[in-house]
Amino acid sequence: MPRPQTLKPPEGPLLTDHLAHWAADRPHQRAFTYVEFPEPSSPGLHHTLGWQGLDARARAVAGQVAAIAGPGERAALLLPQGLDYAAAFLGCLYAGVIAVPLFSPELPGHEGRLAAVLADCEPACVLADTGTAVGVERFMAGQGLPPVPVVLVDRPGETSAVALPERLEADDIAYLQYTSGSTRSPAGVVISHANVVANARQAIEAFAADAASNTTVGWLPLFHDMGLVLSVAAPVVGGFPSVLMDPVAFLEHPVRWLRLLAAYPGTISAAPNFAYDYCASRIDRDEAAELRLDRVKVLINGSEPVRPGTVGRFRDAFADAGLAPAAHCPAYGLAEATVFVTTDTFDAPPTVLACDPLALSEGRLDVGELTDQGVTLLVACGTPAGQELRIADPATGAALGTGEVGEILLRGPNVGLCYWKRSGLSDEVFGFCPPDATGADNEAGWLRTGDLGALHEGRLYVTGRLKDLIIVDGRNHYPQDVEETVQSAVDLVRRDRLAAFCVPWTGTETDVLVVVAEHRRGAEPTEQDLLAALRTATAAVSARHGLRIAELLLIPPGSLPRTSSGKVARAASRARYLLGAFDTFGEGGRSGAEGAR
Numbered sequence: 001m002p003r004p005q006t007l008k009p010p011e012g013p014l015l016t017d018h019l020a021h022w023a024a025d026r027p028h029q030r031a032f033t034y035v036e037f038p039e040p041s042s043p044g045l046h047h048t049l050g051w052q053g054l055d056a057r058a059r060a061v062a063g064q065v066a067a068i069a070g071p072g073e074r075a076a077l078l079l080p081q082g083l084d085y086a087a088a089f090l091g092c093l094y095a096g097v098i099a100v101p102l103f104s105p106e107l108p109g110h111e112g113r114l115a116a117v118l119a120d121c122e123p124a125c126v127l128a129d130t131g132t133a134v135g136v137e138r139f140m141a142g143q144g145l146p147p148v149p150v151v152l153v154d155r156p157g158e159t160s161a162v163a164l165p166e167r168l169e170a171d172d173i174a175y176l177q178y179t180s181g182s183t184r185s186p187a188g189v190v191i192s193h194a195n196v197v198a199n200a201r202q203a204i205e206a207f208a209a210d211a212a213s214n215t216t217v218g219w220l221p222l223f224h225d226m227g228l229v230l231s232v233a234a235p236v237v238g239g240f241p242s243v244l245m246d247p248v249a250f251l252e253h254p255v256r257w258l259r260l261l262a263a264y265p266g267t268i269s270a271a272p273n274f275a276y277d278y279c280a281s282r283i284d285r286d287e288a289a290e291l292r293l294d295r296v297k298v299l300i301n302g303s304e305p306v307r308p309g310t311v312g313r314f315r316d317a318f319a320d321a322g323l324a325p326a327a328h329c330p331a332y333g334l335a336e337a338t339v340f341v342t343t344d345t346f347d348a349p350p351t352v353l354a355c356d357p358l359a360l361s362e363g364r365l366d367v368g369e370l371t372d373q374g375v376t377l378l379v380a381c382g383t384p385a386g387q388e389l390r391i392a393d394p395a396t397g398a399a400l401g402t403g404e405v406g407e408i409l410l411r412g413p414n415v416g417l418c419y420w421k422r423s424g425l426s427d428e429v430f431g432f433c434p435p436d437a438t439g440a441d442n443e444a445g446w447l448r449t450g451d452l453g454a455l456h457e458g459r460l461y462v463t464g465r466l467k468d469l470i471i472v473d474g475r476n477h478y479p480q481d482v483e484e485t486v487q488s489a490v491d492l493v494r495r496d497r498l499a500a501f502c503v504p505w506t507g508t509e510t511d512v513l514v515v516v517a518e519h520r521r522g523a524e525p526t527e528q529d530l531l532a533a534l535r536t537a538t539a540a541v542s543a544r545h546g547l548r549i550a551e552l553l554l555i556p557p558g559s560l561p562r563t564s565s566g567k568v569a570r571a572a573s574r575a576r577y578l579l580g581a582f583d584t585f586g587e588g589g590r591s592g593a594e595g596a597r
Contacts (some may be wrong), residue, residue, distance in 0.1 A: 013170035014193045015200075015236055016093050019055050022239045027052035030241045034082045035260060037249045044245075044256065049083055051239075054090070057083075060156040061091025061127070062164055068149050069124035071096035071165055074176070076123040077223070078114075078136050079153065080104050081246045085222045086232050088127045088153045092175070093193070096165040097124070099175040100188070101223040104132045105139035109562075115143040117178050117186045121420065122146075129154040170194035176420050177225050177335045188420035189335045199229055199338035199414035200237040202386040206343045207268055207298050207329075211239040214297065215264040218242070219250040219257055220271065225339040226302060230270050254279045255287045258318070261299075262292050270300035270331075272566060274496045277310045280317040281495075294322030298346045302331040305462065305480045306379040308352045315349075325349040332381035332462050336429065336447055338414045342389070342460045344382030351380035353461060357545065360463065361475045365403040365454050374544070376481060380459040387412030390434075390446075391455055394466055397434045405454045405463055409434070410447040468570050470502050470513060470547075477545055479570060486515055486552075489540035490533045492525060494518040497560055499573035505550060512550035513541075516573055516582065519554045530554060555582050 010021040022031070031051040035044040049057065065075050075097045079085045092099035100121045105114060118126075118140070125148050128136045133150050140147065174196055176188035203209070209216075216235055220227030222244075235242035243260055250257050258279065261267045276299075301311070315325055330350050331343040344350060354375040359366030368375055390399055391406040400406040409432065418426035431445035452469070453462040464478040471477075482500040487493045498517035505512040515537065519525055525533070534552045541547050559582065561572035576582055 013197060014093070014168060015174070015197055015233060016058075016090065016168075018197075018237045018239070019051070019058065019090055022051040022236070023055035025051075026239070032083055032086055032235070033241065033243045035243060035245045035249075035256075036082075037245070037253075037256060040253070044260075047083060049087075054083075054087060057087040057156075058090035058094055059164075061088050061151070061153050062094035064151045064153070064156065065092055065097050065125065065127070066095040066164055068151065069095070069097045071168075072098065072173070073124040074098045074100050074121045075151070076100040076102050076118060076121060076126045078102055078104055078126050078128050078132065080106075080129070080132060081222060081244060083244075084129055084153045086242075086244070089175070089222070089228070089232060090236070091153070092127075093168075094164055096168050096172070098173050101175060101177065101228055103221065103223045104128075105135050106132065111139070111143075113186060114139075115145065117188070118143075118145055120186055121176055121178075121188060123148055125149045125151050127151045127153050168193060170197075171417075173417070177228075177338070177416070179335045187422060187425070190417040190420055191338055192417055195338050195414050195416055196229065196233050197237060198386075198412070199340055200233040202412075202414060203229065203234050203340045204238045206340070206385040207346065209234070209238055209240060209266075209268060214238075214266040214268055215241045215243060217245075217257070217260045217264060217267050217269045219245045219247050221247050225335045226270050226300075226333065229339045230268075230300075250275075251278075255283045255291075258283065258291055258293065258321075261296050262321075265295050266297045267295060268298045268300075269296075270302060273301055273306050273310050274566065276301060276314040276328075277307075277495060280310075280313040283317070288318060288321060291318065291321040293318055293327075294324070296323060296327050298329050299327050300329050300331045300343065302333055302381075305464070306330040306350070306381065307484065308350075308377045308379055311350050311352075311379065330379050330381050332451075332453075332460060334449055334451070336416050336449065337387070337410055337412070338416065340385050340414070341387060341410060342382045342384050344380055344459070351459060353378045353380065353456060357481075360405070361477055363405045363476065365405070365456055365461065367403075367456065378461045378463065380456075381453075381462055382459055384410075384412075384460075387414065389455075389460065391453060392434060394452070397432065398436050399434065400454075402455050405452055407466060408449045408451045408453045408460070408462070410449060411445075415447045465570075468501070470500060472502065472511065472513065472547060475546075477547060482513070482515070482541060482545060482547070485540050485544045486517065486537045489536050490517075492519050492523060492529060492533050492554065494520050494557060496568070497557070499560060499568050499570045501570055501574040501577075503574065503578060513547050514551045514553065514577060515549055516553045516555060516560065516577055518557050518560050521557045525554055553577070553582060 028050045031054045033048040075092050170193050174193045178186050178188045218231035231242050329346045333339040333341045354368045354370045356366035357376045388411040390409045394407040432448045450466050468479050479500040483498050500515045502511035538549045561569040563569050
């Protein structure tokens, strides 16, 4: 008689404890599926591993890695999205080697970042497959990186006799999650085995996920924190299936993602804000009419400011497909906390708050009615998922009250250990002790997120990044608000492809506002178009924010710097602007006063 299956996840402290448990408990049940789209019209080829197969493949990779690298050394994953990536990551954990989730050199536009990360983590080996190995070796030689062995994860080889570590400790380092920042040299967040298991459990509890009724569906890259935790760690801890697709396949035809969401019961997925707008604008009515999204449980919206307009457009576009309004679930997270921090409830539609913009610029939430004119709309990112959260004065660290905007501080079992090889920065970010902390608050440091937000009726409202604040005449303005005003007013501007920031201006003693924006694909703006765009943007920003745009720089599509996770890199955009480097990207358009830089 077959042994009854266990629905409750095991209590082991390691991700590999959970993988081994499910491999023994339900060896042939579907674990991970990768859906490949070889042709534009392809319905998708499904490649699936059961729990036993995934465990066996991970252990095979572990043997290969352990033959080269010892515990505590690094193994860099330079692989395309797929089953091999998941097995390679888990194999590194089995081997006691610190995984460094990265990407193939074939990913365009991020060669410099990849080289910098490899130089920083100093891997003992890199993991590739037969299709990418030659390109990996060529890339490393071309970047002047030290040669290291390349492990082919799709060719196990004769390594089964290599001994793996008998036991790892929960506080040992599992992997380095490099942040997708912009101009600073890459910072690797040190994530322990305990951190990733804790965050996976927090996500499972927050979304009430279980092996009997849920499946995660994801196109987010597995080198990204949210992609790794939602599509690998949480399914392994919870024992529920994970379905993967390539990010490029989503960008080519976003309907593929929604079709996969419709194909499985109780689907849980995540995407940044822009992806929901992308779906609403790129999926036509005929495609939407074929979808049935009534089985979708949760669609997490995170990693960018969640825009109320986006929530509404996505809801309206797919309401006829049966998508429940409550399925759209705003959340907040960051790599330094593994990923998940707060999430809104999925049993009610997102909560939207109408705030007075002047009060917001002065650091407080002055709540009005959604029907009021000129209000700034903020979307609630919910409540902490098994963590402590407080809002503090960015200058002093002292706690602020409800409705006051300050820096978000965190503490919990999911908060990473430190930054790799950056003791000074680690002490500043991970080891903060608020000046007004008493009693138990002094027992452990708090994480300074660098993000700004406020609490209202127990929910967190994220207002922006501390480093991105636009400060003019002593007033604070959030760049995403200015960007939304510009893209809503100027048809020529490509949505969510613009950056607002301050720069020094010749002949003045204060910084001024500059907006760099990509123009729409297919547009060839004339001088008159540029002047009209500046007039429109200036009038809208002045009326809405009381600011004057000193310059509006229009650049070709694809020119604006973006992080590896697809967000606009404002700091990199500012740096490139100050260097005058945007002129090298083609015939852009400049409009406004001269004299910057």
